Amino acid sequence: MYEPGDISSEGNLVVGRASNNDFIYPPHQVAVLWRPWTGIEKLNDTYADLLQDGSSLSTASAVSPDGRYIVGQGYNAATGRNEAYLLDTGISTAVEEAAPVAVRLVSLWPNPFREAAHMRFQVAVPGRVRLVVYDLLGRSVRTLLEGPLAPGMHEVVWDGRSDAGVRLPAGLYLLRLEADGQTQTRTITIVR
Known part of the structure; x- marks a missing residue:
């Protein structure tokens, strides 16, 4: 109810x-x-x-x-x-906002992780979304998602591997979520 x-x-x-x-x-x-x-x-x-x-x-x-x-x-x-x-919530739904939030990273768990991490995010308007993992030198190590998505909640799982399928070493990485000219970045840690 x-x-x-x-x-x-x-x-x-x-x-x-x-x-x-x-x-x-x-x-x-x-x-x-x-x-x-x-x-x-x-x-x-x-x-x-x-x-x-x-x-x-x-x-x-x-x-x-x-x-x-x-x-x-x-x-x-x-x-x-x-x-x-x-x-x-950090998000206002008022109409007078200059730029509506196109995408929002809702949760990232577990963090730190050993085998797999779950990223949950919300898309407000249909459009192209990109979710990429970078090392601390700013190099892209894994593209988790790149393409159009419908509005709603979405979840992606990362197994700690690079685009080449190689297990990445333990350490701190940056997770970057982009949509409609907006970007959110969070840190994520791999422990082995």
Whole structure:
């Protein structure tokens, strides 16, 4: 069952909670959001990189008019208690934004990794997307994705190998996501 809590002023972001055992597993209540281009998303998945390990969001009761801030309740692993939270998504959905976010790297896990790392990202508008891994000297070592993608959530898995199929040595690498003239870069570490 989905229960809406609040809606952004532009109407393109709705927050609430889900408690339907068919929607979530294991059965419990989770905070969710809805966007027209992605549908319902669990906040714990979408903003995993903003949550401390073991923390979880159970309800989302309010959203700021521009969609950037979400308020609700959840479990804080640092204190061991259920507490109120203010989640700064860093993204405003207001129409007056100069450049809408075309693509956003949502999560990268595990990091560091041994065998494989998962990159989850969201595409807001259809278009060409490029996901490349660079070494610290700025050399492209692996192109994970290059081509057109439809709007929505996407996931790519990297096995720690180069374009030539060679296992790369342990160390720090840069993951670069590009779309519609926008770029996001994160570090990723291989441990052997």
